[in-house]
Amino acid sequence: xxxxxxxxxxxxxxxxxITGASEKNALQTLKASDWQLExxxxxxxxxxxxxxxxxxxxxxxxxxxxxxxYSDMILADxxxxxxxxxxxxxxxxxxxxxxxxxxAATACExxxxxxxxxxxxxxxxxxxxxxxKLSFMRSELKDEQKFHEIYNFxxxxxxxxxxxxxxxxxxxxxxxxxxxxxxxxxxxxxxDFLQDRHNKAISKDTWEQLLEFARTVDPSLSNYxxxxxxxxxxxxxxxxxxxxxxxxx
Amino acid sequence: MSFSxxxxxxxxxxxFKLIDAAVTKLTRxxxxxxxxxxxxEEYIGNYTIVYNMCIQKPPHDSSGPLYExxxxxxxxxxxxxxxxxxxxxHDEYMLREVSRWWExxxxxxxxxxxxxxxxxxxYIARNGIPSLTVxxxxxxxxxxxxxxxxNVKQVVIALIHKxxxxxxIDRALLKNVLDLFVQNxxxxxxxxxxxxxxxxxxxxxxxxxxxASSWIQEDSCPExxxxxxxxxxxxxxxxxxxxxxxTEPKLVANVQTxxxxxxxxxxxxxxxxxxxxxxRDDKTDDLSRMYRLYHAIxxxxxxxxxxxxxxxxxxxxxxxxxxxxxxxxxIVEEQVLVRKIxxxxxxxxxxxxxxxxxxxxxxxxxxxxxxxxxxKKVAGSSSAEMxxxxxxxxxxxxxxxxxxxxxxxxxxxxxxxKLLDYISDKDLFAEFYRKKLAxxxxxxxxxxxxxxxxxxxxxxxxxxxxTSKMEGxxxxxxxxxxxxxxxxxxxxxxxxxxxxxxDFTVTVLTTGFWPSYKTSDLNLPLEMVNCIxxxxxxxxxxxxxxxxxxxxxxxxxxxxxxxxxxPIELIVSTYQAAVLCAFNHTERLTYQELIDQLNLSHExxxxxxxxxxxxxxxxxxxxxASKTISKTDSFEFNSKFTDKMRRIKxxxxxxxxxxxxxxxxxxxxxYAIDASLVRIxxxxxVLPHQQLVSECVEQLSRMFKPDIKMIKKRIxxxxxxxxxxxxxxxxxxxxxxx
Numbered sequence: 001x002x003x004x005x006x007x008x009x010x011x012x013x014x015x016x017x018i019t020g021a022s023e024k025n026a027l028q029t030l031k032a033s034d035w036q037l038e039x040x041x042x043x044x045x046x047x048x049x050x051x052x053x054x055x056x057x058x059x060x061x062x063x064x065x066x067x068x069x070y071s072d073m074i075l076a077d078x079x080x081x082x083x084x085x086x087x088x089x090x091x092x093x094x095x096x097x098x099x100x101x102x103x104a105a106t107a108c109e110x111x112x113x114x115x116x117x118x119x120x121x122x123x124x125x126x127x128x129x130x131x132x133k134l135s136f137m138r139s140e141l142k143d144e145q146k147f148h149e150i151y152n153f154x155x156x157x158x159x160x161x162x163x164x165x166x167x168x169x170x171x172x173x174x175x176x177x178x179x180x181x182x183x184x185x186x187x188x189x190x191x192d193f194l195q196d197r198h199n200k201a202i203s204k205d206t207w208e209q210l211l212e213f214a215r216t217v218d219p220s221l222s223n224y225x226x227x228x229x230x231x232x233x234x235x236x237x238x239x240x241x242x243x244x245x246x247x248x249x
Numbered sequence: 250m251s252f253s254x255x256x257x258x259x260x261x262x263x264x265f266k267l268i269d270a271a272v273t274k275l276t277r278x279x280x281x282x283x284x285x286x287x288x289x290e291e292y293i294g295n296y297t298i299v300y301n302m303c304i305q306k307p308p309h310d311s312s313g314p315l316y317e318x319x320x321x322x323x324x325x326x327x328x329x330x331x332x333x334x335x336x337x338x339h340d341e342y343m344l345r346e347v348s349r350w351w352e353x354x355x356x357x358x359x360x361x362x363x364x365x366x367x368x369x370x371x372y373i374a375r376n377g378i379p380s381l382t383v384x385x386x387x388x389x390x391x392x393x394x395x396x397x398x399x400n401v402k403q404v405v406i407a408l409i410h411k412x413x414x415x416x417x418i419d420r421a422l423l424k425n426v427l428d429l430f431v432q433n434x435x436x437x438x439x440x441x442x443x444x445x446x447x448x449x450x451x452x453x454x455x456x457x458x459x460x461a462s463s464w465i466q467e468d469s470c471p472e473x474x475x476x477x478x479x480x481x482x483x484x485x486x487x488x489x490x491x492x493x494x495x496t497e498p499k500l501v502a503n504v505q506t507x508x509x510x511x512x513x514x515x516x517x518x519x520x521x522x523x524x525x526x527x528x529r530d531d532k533t534d535d536l537s538r539m540y541r542l543y544h545a546i547x548x549x550x551x552x553x554x555x556x557x558x559x560x561x562x563x564x565x566x567x568x569x570x571x572x573x574x575x576x577x578x579x580i581v582e583e584q585v586l587v588r589k590i591x592x593x594x595x596x597x598x599x600x601x602x603x604x605x606x607x608x609x610x611x612x613x614x615x616x617x618x619x620x621x622x623x624x625k626k627v628a629g630s631s632s633a634e635m636x637x638x639x640x641x642x643x644x645x646x647x648x649x650x651x652x653x654x655x656x657x658x659x660x661x662x663x664x665x666x667k668l669l670d671y672i673s674d675k676d677l678f679a680e681f682y683r684k685k686l687a688x689x690x691x692x693x694x695x696x697x698x699x700x701x702x703x704x705x706x707x708x709x710x711x712x713x714x715x716t717s718k719m720e721g722x723x724x725x726x727x728x729x730x731x732x733x734x735x736x737x738x739x740x741x742x743x744x745x746x747x748x749x750x751x752d753f754t755v756t757v758l759t760t761g762f763w764p765s766y767k768t769s770d771l772n773l774p775l776e777m778v779n780c781i782x783x784x785x786x787x788x789x790x791x792x793x794x795x796x797x798x799x800x801x802x803x804x805x806x807x808x809x810x811x812x813x814x815x816p817i818e819l820i821v822s823t824y825q826a827a828v829l830c831a832f833n834h835t836e837r838l839t840y841q842e843l844i845d846q847l848n849l850s851h852e853x854x855x856x857x858x859x860x861x862x863x864x865x866x867x868x869x870x871x872x873x874a875s876k877t878i879s880k881t882d883s884f885e886f887n888s889k890f891t892d893k894m895r896r897i898k899x900x901x902x903x904x905x906x907x908x909x910x911x912x913x914x915x916x917x918x919x920y921a922i923d924a925s926l927v928r929i930x931x932x933x934x935v936l937p938h939q940q941l942v943s944e945c946v947e948q949l950s951r952m953f954k955p956d957i958k959m960i961k962k963r964i965x966x967x968x969x970x971x972x973x974x975x976x977x978x979x980x981x982x983x984x985x986x987x
Contacts, residue, residue, distance in 0.1 A: 164969060205968045205975070212980055229938030229981045232961045 011037055019044050024103050024117050031149065055125045059116045062126070067112070074110040085127050086134065093177050097137040100153045107157050141181045148211065151178055155207045165201035168194060175210075184214040186241075193240045198233060206231045221247050258309035264302045265318060271295045271364065272322055276330070279356045295364045303367050312372035319365050320384050326357065327392035335397050340404055341419070347401055348425045350393070358385030386435060394433045398444045401426060405445065406452050409487070413456065424491035431493055438495060446496055450503055453484075457507035465512050469522035471535040477508040477542060505546050513549075517556040524556035525563075528600065536604035550610050557605075558614035561597050565622030568593065576628030586627065587639040591664040594619065619671040633674045634907065637681035640665055640703065641689065648694040655698075662703045666710050673954040675711065676921075680914050683719055684764050684906055690726050691756065691803055697723065711951065721762030729756040739787045753780040757788075757797075766800045771823075772848045773801070774830040801827075802853075810868065814891035819868070820898040824849065824857050829868065832886040839883040851880075858884065860901050866892065868899075918953060922963045925949055927972055930985040937982045938964075 004012070008030070014037065015026040021044060033039035066078035074082070083090045102118025104110055110118075122137075124130045140146045158174050159166040166174075172191045179187040190210070194202075209231050217224045224238060241247045271291075277284040287295075302311040331350045338346045362369070362381040369381050379387065405426060412418045427445065434440035457480070464473050484504055488497045509516075517524040527535050543549040572586040597615055605611040623632050630638075647658050669678060689695045700723050708716045733754055773781065781799065788797060804823035808830075809816050821829070827847055831838060838846070844854060855878045862869040862884060863876055870885045871878075925948045929941060936944075942960055949955050964983070967973045976982040 203965060203969050205965055208975075209980060227939060229964075229975075229983070231965050232958060235958075235961070 008035055011035060015040060022117055025121050028121060058125045059119055063112055063115050072112055074115060076108050079108060086131050093181060094134055094137050096154060097140055097150060099157055100150045104157060106161050147182055151211050152208055155204055165203050167201055171202040185219045189241060189246055190237060193237050197240060206233050209234060258305045259302050261311050261314055264298055267298050275360055279353050296366060299365050300367045312368060316368055316372060319361060319381060323385055323388040324392060327388055331393050332396060344404055344422055344426055347397060348422060351429050354389050358382060390433045402445050402448055406449055420490045427491055427493060441493060450499055453500060453503050454507060457504050461507050461512050465515050470516055470519045471522060473516060474538050474542060478538060480504055480508060509542055510546060513552045517552055525560045528560050533604050536600060540605050554610045554614045557611060558618045561615060561618035562621050564593060565618060569622050569625050569627055572627045583635045583638050584642055587635060590668060594667065623671040624673050631674060631677060632672050633678035634681045636665060636668060637678055637685055640682060641685040644689060644699055645693060647699055648696045658699055662706060666706045676952045677914050679715060680910050684910060686719055686722060687764055690722060718762045721759055725758050732757055736784060736787055751776055751780055755784050766802060768798055768800060769802060770848050771801045771827060772846060773827060812890050813888045817892065818896040822901045824853060825861060825899060825901060828857050837883060837885045840880050860899055866897055866899060919963060921949060922955055922960055926963060926967060930973055934985050935982060941983060
């Protein structure tokens, strides 16, 4: 929330006050409506209404099924079980989308609030219903705007708690995963370059700007602006591509 | 004709007859034929005829016809008398005819106007028709001028050409003729311009174009310029003699374009005599001429300034190359190179002030040229470092050799400051200078005046921030002297007495000002420890809240070594003294024992032992007696050592600082860039990337030229640290995060 501008923060407050939705829901709805309050209300009211308390209880039960013995969190084991129940692999990208809906803070753990809130936002209260939603969730990756959000979300989610940057191996893994959904011809070169020349963690700015780069600059680099505000690492990458004659100058 | 009072109307026929007669007489007179002049009665009579004919009552009022008659007379005269005469002649003779008839016509018009004057007063005024004079002029223009001006112009231009080629011509004639052109414009310069000037300028253009082509081939640059100057002079004279003054600017521009502008490149770049050669050979007159000639042309000086800059850059580059070559063959000549650059600067600055009249364009060219080669590296050391070393040597010599008079030192200092202006890595210079200053202040003699003088000058040029640390250092030395006196007082009074008869001087340095030095945990000999303790006690009395950090690596020590032959005083660094004193209690020590006892780092101990046992003076015997120190060596006091000198100074070679200095400066630059970026963003709030970078570069340009890549990295770092963020709409723009 602290990353939002004042006006957007206000909008979230307003939305919550008027609709009674959770802050998370409000955030998602407003984002999806491009921060237009009116449009957001439309979306919200046209969605299936959040369930009554009964449903919350069902969700709580579901939560308790997966939660860890000793702490009030769903941890790696619980997630494993969840995946099995859903009949998906743990490395399946749909788990990322699920985490995004939950606004999960870190990979491989869900808090009670995140789990319950996320499933509510999806409008499901059972494993079966969640399973039915999986194909929808997969399709969200094809939506340009949502992919952007999921991609940016992935950084905070995948990094170690308390670290500011994302470890290189994790980053490469994430990139491979994400760009399988949305093709970028240079992704392998990018990963090679990083392992060859960089060998350090990836900053948030670099992460975010990479998507921008993949989206806007074509693989022959014909519209790459060397004077632009690209992060230093991306400039280096371009030089690397020239050096290795992957692209002609 | 007598003045008649009777009011018989004069008929037109009669009147005209009388007028014709008068006109005939008039023409004979003004054509110089033998004819008695008009008597006053005749003159008045002529006037009266017209007068009477005008005032007669209708149908005899003949103003209109008289007006017509006047015009007819002149027209006839022009067509039948003047024009044929002119057409008969050619060349200069024709000009003379034209000139003569022009004068005659003027007189004719004047006289006739007097006769017909009454028309002017009433008829013409009432009817708003052209006056008699105008009619007269128009007549001539239409019936004579229009017919002959083309040929006249041809002749005039031919004559001018002759004069240009060196022959004498009749200037007065030309002046008259050209005046005619002007007059026939009847109020504006159109006739002069269209019928003469345009052709004249075209002719001039081709004339000088031809001249330029042939001169540029045959003549050297100075010779050419002299000819160009002459030509301009002559053309200006021409204007004053017979051309209309309006022509001057156009003529001058024409000549300049042909002689100077179009050939500028060829002229300036002439081998052996062009701008380069003149500069090299001190041809100040020629250079001044060049300046004069090109200064008069708008934007004419630019090619000259460019040639100047290229030449100076080439000279500078060759000096650099010489130094590089010398360096590769093993001779490092920093002093020489810097001196040469200073001399180069003086030489070319003199040109700028004298020949080029201090023109800003040339100051700029000089600056640009120097900026190019002054920032080149020679044999791995940057110009910043070289300059700092130069200063160091200068001051060391000056302090030792008092015979150097102050004014040369001062002027050299001025030169250094000027040169520093051209170097982009000023902060690098400052850092090297500071390190060397520290050595000068602590280890040698120094002249307070000289040191202060250069600092004042640097402050004036580059601001107080540049010199604040160095000034602090010099002040510390000043204060140090007072402190030492205080310490000695304390020792006298405090009954501890002088520690074991050791003379002990402490210099207290303010940490922020001096370069950072590593401290070491050297175990001092006992005698020295006592000294340290007593100073500590004294200092704590004087000041609280201040921690003393002892830098033994900078100290030096005078020891008396009792060799068998004779005692010799050794002047050594504290480290060396500590090592030597270790042998006070034992004859032999191994490397390992020394390490344990003294607690020095390996690098330091190796250096010290080398200086004492493998260098020129072998105070210690080393076993084995190789040239290098190894950890298994052992050492023994060399009692057999002797030398003819009674005092020996053993220098400890300083560690090569260069890399560290560059690293330190780089680190400081990173902070400076960060600060600058934050400062800019704080005030602008939102700024596109390009602008942010260029403003940052500008802000820092006083101290150094920041690397764009580094700026980019710092921006990213600031984003990570949440000082800045990218605009979500436009990732090329940054926003300040409050």
